[in-house]
Amino acid sequence: MKEVEAKENLRFKIRHSAAHVMAEAVLNLFPGTKVGIGPPTNDGFYYDFDCSEAFTAEHLKKIEKEMKRIIKSQKKFSGVSVSRKIAREKFKDQKYKLEIIDGIPEEEEITIWNHETWEDICRGGHVESTNQIPAFKLLDVAGAYWRGNEKNPMLQRIYGTAWESKDALKSYLSKLEEAAKRDHRKLGTSLELFYFDPMAPSMPFFYPKGAKLLNLLMDYMRQKYQYYEYQEVMTPQIFDSKLWDLSGHSEHFKENMFFTETENRTMGLKPMNCPAHYLIFRSQLHSYRDLPVRLADFGRLHRNERSGVSHGLTRVKSFSQDDAHIFCRFDQIEDEIKAFLSLLEEIYQDFGFEEPLYHLSLRPKERSGTDQVWDESEKIMKKILDNSNKKYLVQEGEGAFYGPKIDVMIPDAIGREWQLGTVQLDFFAAKKFKLNYFSNESQKQEPIVIHRAIFGSLERFLGILIEHYGGAFPFWLSPTQYILIPISENQFSYCDKVNKELSKFGLRGNVDKTSDRLNAKIRKAQLNKTPLMIICGDKEVDSDSLTIRFRDGENVSNIKTNALNILNNDPIKIKDDETLLKLLKP
RNA sequence: GCCUCGGUAGCUCAAUGGCAGAGCAGCUGAUUUGUAAUCAGCAGGUUGUGGGUUCAACUCCCUCCCGGGGCUCCA
Structure with missing residues (x-):
């Protein structure tokens, strides 16, 4: 474990240093460029630039050459701590750096790292000399808003990768090649699984073979539902916008929804199944003896994603999910989540996925439900993860406003991580939709709603499977x-x-x-x-x-x-x- | 939405201001074959869309559509 950490630490230093060298190279070649930030990443590094010229592949080659020159010249890295005033003076021409300086809390020290010919405000973490960057390659240039905020100016981000040896770089590049070969968009065409048509942008058309795969996934899931006592329902495609007002989608999700007018009513295409399931639950009486009620739905959902975010099958505007909502009593939460996680692991094993990593997201600042309910439910979720020895990370403040959740991360055949399943408690839905059941004392009680999915979107899951198997399905x-x-x-x-x-x-x-x-x-x-x-x-x-x-x-x-x-x-x-x-x- | 790159035959790609081409796939015919491509012929296009510049536009300019890469892994 220590060795792995040391290696990661070295890679981090190499990449961070490479980012600095790249910034110098860019400034040498394009004087007057303003620089943003340049951190190391999991596979490499990037640096953001504000330059009037648009960088091309040719430019990247030149920048690489200049970087090699700097690396060869063996500049030493060193860091000093400076006063706010000196820092401001040194970077007076770098407006983004000034913003960073002003954003550093008073009590925190400002450090500047240099490699002789270039300096940067930086927490540190560098190799000793530029020549300790043994292997790197610039990969791509892309737009990136300053600080990720679209109200800010758009900078040019140059992505690169850097490694401790030429061999490590080479194996990383061949990993990229392998991933490109498995790209589900390519295989989707060559295996005749699906295609896209401008007549319905970002909405896949499935050829017979692709449709067969989706149906096989649903058949498979239906078998599991049978055993795990879920009941499949079918619900409409469009609903009166009053439903979306009630569910809160009109307020929070409107931009992502499709609407249509008919007979003076505004109807909204469903982006999620939950409200429809609440209506179903509400339409009949429920006794405490009937719970839990588990309603499953493969209904087609439509989400009007902003243009520019679609990606093959993994981000589409029309899709279906292995969606289900469990209506249960508070005392049933533990058993329900346990059963769900065991179902989920059983399923991932059938597809040959390695052990999942769980993300437990706890209460956010703004939330509904009492602290007592949050305390208890978070305790339950932690207990389940601890008792079953599952690998998990706790994410404070990342839960939904209506309850805590567990997201499931899965590594595929070539080591990439995907977020697939999710299970979310909901303390809010019952109140909002007036859902209730009769207790053993014949009192109206509000059920807890559990949102859960294992494949997530069937389309996205199929995309992941195509890449996982490289097109050679079992x-x-x-x-x-x-x-x-x-x-x-x-x-x-x-x-x-x-x-x-x-x-x-x-x-x-x-x-x-x-x-x-x-x-x-x-x-x-x-x-x-x-x-x-x-x-x-x-x-x-x-x-x-x-x-x-x-x-x-x-x-x-x-x-x-x-x-x-x-x-x-x-x-x-x-x-x-x-x-x-x-x-x-x- | 924004930045950037791209869109040529079903697919993969040529042609950079001067006659739109190749391979595969398709069709027709011949061949009837023992473990990763049989041979020959034919057909296939409003070069994403609409406009502009030019004697001449796939090529240059503008509009729109669609797609690729990306838009905090926070000095």
């Missing part, structure tokens, strides 16, 4: 599980017969009857990452058997068609190709 999720490949026309009818039998077993696939040669058919199936290529020539027809090529290139012969029936016994168990091979290899 057998149970593959839209096309097999391709029957007749070697010549002579085996067409045999293939048709086998195809019918396999589809009786519930397997998905088809016969490749093109006039391509075997090689080409295999190549096509491989590029589509089809799990099973079932090859039929005269040999197979004569022995009434099949030869199966797996997508890793492995072959198994003399398989009877009936043997494939076991693939549909418990398909979710077939999480990887190894399991698949073992099942079919005699």
Whole structure:
């Protein structure tokens, strides 16, 4: 652990130093540029510049060259502590730096770090000399508001990466390449899963294979719902805007909603399911014996995101969720959250995700509900996480105004973190929507509402899965599980017969009857990452058997068609190709 | 929304002011093949949209649309 920390610390210093060197290089090449901030990041560093010229890829090359010159000249880093007055004097031409100086509390010391030819207000954390920046590369330039506030001027942010060795840099760059290859937007096109059309911007159209995947995800979730006693409901798409006034969406979410007028009424497209579920709950009487009530909904949601934030499937304007709301008594919270977390971990395991990291968000400054309710519920959530030995971080003040929440972070196959599941307590909904149940003394009581999701948005989850699997879905999720490949026309009818039998077993696939040669058919199936290529020539027809090529290139012969029936016994168990091979290899 | 880069055939990409092209995919024909591309022919375009400059615009200028990168990991 210590070693890891030391390494991270060194990387931090290298990156922070590289940011300073980059700032000097930019000022040398573009005199008069105003500088913003330049921190190290998880993978590299950036620095913000206010320069009249727009930086291009050519400029980045020049800046890199200048940085290399500075690095070679072995400038020593050192820091001094200075008075406010001196600091202001030194940076009198740097308006952003002056703002930073003025923002530093009186009692705090101001330190300036320099590497001889350049100085910066800086807390420190640098290597000793510029030549201790062994490997770096500038990656990209992008716009960034000063201090992230869109009322402030837009600066140009140059992103770079820096590492302790050339090899480390190289492996980072190849990781980026690997990620680019797995980009779900690319694979979405080449695997024919979905596309976007300007006629409905940022709203995905799913081709049959993409729709199959979404349906498989829903089928899977419905099975879990059955076991975990959720009840699926279906609710309308548009609601009278009075509902959104009541829910508070009109006040807080209006910019993100679509509205339509009809017969002098304003109707709003739902951006969330919760209010609809409250209406359902409210429409019937509930006894304390009936609780918890768990309402699940795959309804389509629309959110009018600001243009410029959409990204493939991971940020869209039209999507559905594995959304559910649990209405329960206060004393049921603990069991409900426990059950939810166990369901969630069970599900992530089925998709081959590693252990999640939990973020526990506690009471924010502005909140509803009494302190007593917050005390107790936060205690419950902590207890659950502690008792089950889960890895978690506490985020003070990050909870929703209506209750504390747990968000779930998941690392994918190439180590990137995604926020997927969430579970949020809500002490507010019942009051607002007049939800109640009858207690054992026949008194009206307000239920606690628990908002929860595991996939989050199905579209986004699919995007993450595409990248997680690199497009090679496990057998149970593959839209096309097999391709029957007749070697010549002579085996067409045999293939048709086998195809019918396999589809009786519930397997998905088809016969490749093109006039391509075997090689080409295999190549096509491989590029589509089809799990099973079932090859039929005269040999197979004569022995009434099949030869199966797996997508890793492995072959198994003399398989009877009936043997494939076991693939549909418990398909979710077939999480990887190894399991698949073992099942079919005699 | 804002900054910036981009948009050429279904896909991947050429052509930088002077006749819009290639590979793959598609179609037609031939071939019937044993583990990652058979051969030949044909067809495919209002160069995102609308306007402007020019003898001439994919190319230069403006408008809009769509997409990519990003918009505190806080000196």
